[in-house]
Amino acid sequence: FIDNDRLEIVGLLGLGAYGAVYLGRHVLTRKHYAVKCLNRIGLTKRQHGFQQREIALHQMLSDHPNILTLEKVIHTTECIYMILEYSREGDLFNAITETNCYAGNDRAIRRVFLQIIDAVMYCHHYGVYHRDLKPENILVFEGGTRVKLADFGLATTDEDSVDFGCGSTFYFSPECQGGIHRNSKPYKSAPNDVWSLGVILINLTAGRNPWKQASVKDDTFNAYLQNPDFLLSILPITTELNEIIKRIFCINPDKRIQLHELRRQIASCRHFTRLS
Ligand code: ADP
Ligand code: MG
Ligand code: MG
Secondary structure, eight states, rough: OOOOOOOEEEEEEEEEESSSEEEEEEOOOOOOEEEEEEEETOOOOOHHHHHHHHHHHHHHHOOTTBBBOEEEEEEEESSEEEEEOOOOTHHHHHHIIIIOOOOOOOHHHHHHHHHHHHHHHHHTTTOBBBBSSGGGEEEGGGGTTTEEEEETTOOBBOSEEEOOTTTTTSSSTTTTTTTTTTOOOOOEEEHEEEEHHHHHHHHHHSSSOOOOOSSOOOOHHHHHHOOTTTHHHOOOOOOOHHHHHHHOOOSSSTTOOHHHHHHHHHOOOOOOOOOO
């Protein structure tokens, strides 16, 4: 990114919590960038803190092949502009729901999911917990073969989180929700990210979020609590993958599978999708 040169806004990529993400084009090089605008006006102290953290932590972690590059940050009185590497192919949610390029393709699922684990391991190695891991916050490149983690808007460096309901419904862990017993003790940030990874893994394999059931009336999560093999009966996943999934969706965060072990299991998992 060349300094002191103009960037023109040529499109809209997404609407977010603090403002919009625009498609920008560098006037001189004609290269595209995503421009994420964070509105600074009328924020609470807490929101201001999240914004500051988003920029600082993203800047710190940006230099990894599976983390979206943050090229530059521009401050004005009203806005903070994050100049980001642009993905023409959009986010992983779009790739899963619209092009469906991972359905039934075990190699593609493994490759992409390992990249997501690598990005999260890199964050955790530096003591950063993302807390909003979901397909919308992962961008797709190279025909779906390469992915990069983005949106550090809820990231924290606290090993124990106190922000309940921080993240996205159907992605955050039960303990983040306040626990199944609604006891609001601080919860560990690392296993919470692992839980969200499990939801992403099922999304990649089955094409939908396991906890968001449009067609089935009964509550999937309660059915899972009653019978840990329940997901196997409603999703096109293999028993091999189901064994890994059960270790991710372990209600006790202290007994939940850890990232390095999850990586090992995924790398050696032979079949993800159950063919009907
Ligand atoms: P928010 O914090 O508001 O959720 P995100 O950073 O997640 O903002 O961006 C919102 C959406 O904008 C993403 O889900 C994605 O669809 C789109 N987007 C964000 N960054 C890029 C990018 N670099 N290239 C293409 N699309 C992007
Ligand atoms: Mg987002
Ligand atoms: Mg955000």
